[in-house]
Amino acid sequence: MALAHLSIVPLGTGSTSLSPFVAACEKELQLHGEGLKYELTAMGTIIEGDLDRILTVIRRLHEVPFEAGAVRVSTSIRIDDRRDKKGSIDQKVQSVKEKL
């Protein structure tokens, strides 16, 4: 089980609005993200699950802006992979909140 933070940004599209591209990626994630948990935030999408499945779905999501007409895409991925303990989206946030 790993967590990943994902941001996919098309460059040179002529519009400053990214939400159509983000929505298209979210739809693809809904279609192909079986077994994964995900959460949309204002700065990206957090995905929780098996790392190989996460990377497979990210590879697919990276194509979405190209399919929508973009010719340059900048994709940022940050993986947090912890193997001494089960980490999850809920547990990580909870663990901090308990200390506040």
Added chain:
Amino acid sequence: MALAHLSIVPLGTGSTSLSPFVAACEKELQLHGEGLKYELTAMGTIIEGDLDRILTVIRRLHEVPFEAGAVRVSTSIRIDDRRDKKGSIDQKVQSVKEKL
């Protein structure tokens, strides 16, 4: 008004648990983040507000792990600064959800 995604990670602390450091940073943000809106996520903290105020508070948060004993800190910041339109944490997420 800008948005920033922030992740502050101490290196070489000998413990895989980061939540005490994250909690200390959140407390500092509560103390010094007047005028800013912020949201804790499983992969970082999103901060919304005036960019100069955001950078000033990030500079301060970056010191928190050192004050807690760390001697190496990796801080990642991603700024999304849009000036044609008021962007906010809520508006960005809402704008994607409307298209789903």
Added chain:
Amino acid sequence: MALAHLSIVPLGTGSTSLSPFVAACEKELQLHGEGLKYELTAMGTIIEGDLDRILTVIRRLHEVPFEAGAVRVSTSIRIDDRRDKKGSIDQKVQSVKEKL
């Protein structure tokens, strides 16, 4: 052809020194990076080549710190994938230098 910036950092190892882990990743990249071009920098490794090959080798490199004893690893990847024009490590830097 894509470019990727890669940074792999073990957390909680008890040592602030990362170079043994980076060196182990570089060795793995030398062994399994056939067909890819790569460049070590002070803040990560830049890899150039077919995107699927890049992601396959990154997946392998991500395991290296675990094999060396780490139990938590933070891996950051930034992909720059341009399909209107062949982008390369050399061409990108050259293109900026010509304008200076």
Added chain:
Amino acid sequence: MALAHLSIVPLGTGSTSLSPFVAACEKELQLHGEGLKYELTAMGTIIEGDLDRILTVIRRLHEVPFEAGAVRVSTSIRIDDRRDKKGSIDQKVQSVKEKL
């Protein structure tokens, strides 16, 4: 002394070419980066020096694409701040190469 990796990307400019923006940032860095060492790479610019000076110059560089007409800018900063030992661009690369 800290190191920072910096990437400044305008969004929605209508051109996939970023090198004019990167070159403008580099010129600004040459003008205002006294006391800092910096290195242009294919995936960003690495800056070495006093952290406050680095952040001051980054704040200024972030404005460059706006001055060139962009209305949305995505700026990514990664700071590596080590206080147990003097880290530098050269030393970090050298330290890895010695182990290869």
